[in-house]
Amino acid sequence: MRHYISAEWKKLNKIQLLIIGVVFVALSSFIGLGTYFANQSVLIDGTQDKVMWGQLTFYYTQILYPPMLAIFIAISLIQEFERKNLEMLRSNAVSIKKLLISKLFTVTALVIPIQFLVLIVYIVALKVANVELSSFVLLTLKWTLLSILSSLSILCIQAFAYAKTRSFGQSIGISALGAMGGFVLLFLNVNLNKFYPYSQPMIALRSRALEDFSLLELTIFIFVNLLFSVIFYRLTCYELEKRG
Known part of the structure; x- marks a missing residue:
């Protein structure tokens, strides 16, 4: 397994993906923080840090984050479909399952610094807004770590989407569309978002709740993300083996 991960890490265009991630964070920060500062004067004292976190992460998770993850995994997979590379790998007894795990692992490794960049932007914005740091920042650190798990479930879904369509644009x-579906569910019934895969980053970062998980909420969150990850990992393996 280590060999697979090492090989994928070398093949992956890490600088390109990190630049894409920084651009997405910059765009979402401009939208979210712009909204916050436009309404800062009407906020109640003691709520500014929570409101800022909500504005920053809501637009990030519900607008740009799923497409960013889709781009990441598509770029990782696209090289396997060029010049029938996947067929060559299979003829050399390369394990499709291990290959996919290595791709998910390496892409997730690149997602981690991008997620922490959002946290850094938040802390810097607090300083700029003269908002005192509180224990709430520690919660945002915990939620940032949990957002990695929510990223994995979307990566698995998007890996399947790309393997099925073999189209960068369609995936x-x-x-x-998945991200837009999360918006629709917010208007229909906010509780449905707990079970909707493309809303999991928003759930992880508590963009709407702005308070920590209860034990039940955390259990549901972990279960939903593991369930989607396992199901779509297996579906992607099947699709790659079938169409390879």
């Missing part, structure tokens, strides 16, 4: 479009 990104699916992620955009």
Whole structure:
């Protein structure tokens, strides 16, 4: 397994993906923080840190994050479909399951610094807004770590979308539709978002709740993300083996 991960890490265009991630964070920060500072004067004292976190992460998770993850995993997978590389790997007895795990692992490794960049932007914005740091920042650190798990479930879904369509544009479009679906559910019934895969980053970062998980909420969150990750990992393996 280590060999697979090492090989994928070398093949992956890490600088390209990190630049894409920084651009997405910058765009969402401009939208979210712009909204916060436009309404800062009417906020109640003691709520500014929570409101800022909500504005920053809500637009990030519900608008740009799923397409960003879709781009990441599509770029990782696209090289396997060029020049029938997947067929060559299979003929050399390369394990499709291990190959996919290594791709998910390496892409997730690149997601981690991007997620922490959001946290850094938040802390810097607090300083700029003269908002005193509180224990709430420690909660945002915990939620940032949990957002990695929510990223994995979307990566698995988008890996399947790309393997099924073999189209970069279509897979990104699916992620955009998935993100829009999260908005629709917010208007229909906010509780449905707890079970909707494209809303899991928002759930992880507590963008709407702005308070820590209860034990039941955390259990549901972990179960939903593991369930989607396992199901779509297996579906992607099947699709790659079938169409390879």
